[in-house]
Amino acid sequence: MALRNAILAMLLEGESSGYDLAKSFKASVANFWTATPQQLYRELDKMESQGLVAARVVEQGRRPNKRLFSLTDAGAAELADFTTRAPKPTAIRDELLVQIQAVEAGDDEAIRRAVVDRMATAETKLNRFERLRERLLGDATEPDFLATAPRVGPYLTLARGISFEQGNIRWCEQVLAVLDQRAAVS
Secondary structure, eight states, X not given: OOHHHXXXXXGGGOOEEHHHHHHHHXXXXXXXXXXXXXXXXHHHHHHHHTTSEEEEEEOOSSSOOEEEEEEOHHHHHHHHHHHHSOOOOOOOOOHHHHHHHTOOXXXXXXXXXXXXXXXXXXXXXXXXXXXXXXXXXXXXXXXXXXXXXXXXXXXXHHHHHHHHHHHHHHHHHHHHHHHHHHXXXX
């Protein structure tokens, strides 16, 4: 998947500035796709030159002018085409897993610190995702929201992010338990 597809999907919500897209990316899309603001701006420029998004300049009195981006018909068509293709299988690329794969007896403390850090990050993200879920649902129950919301994709991807971070926490707890058992035997 290209970054452009994630941007096109975000623009389904309506016109947005690059700054607001970057903020939204961090708050919602980051549970399944990461990008720096610089990557977003570069991709938006490419997409504009390819006719996938249109930009209009909004003059702001005391602040720099900003560009608002919207989906063009060509961008909507590319996004529709993307949604009909079979996705590539997910592959895990995780530096911590390589470190754990390479661990030898006696290296447990460094790995413990890394796993504790990973678990703290997962817990922070999980809390943020759960707050976002509450905001998305508002006063609706999950079944009512899923039956009546105009777009359920953002909620469903958020649910995957929640599940992913819960899995990360369970895995970290398992690794720490194994390290504790190893330390007790030593």
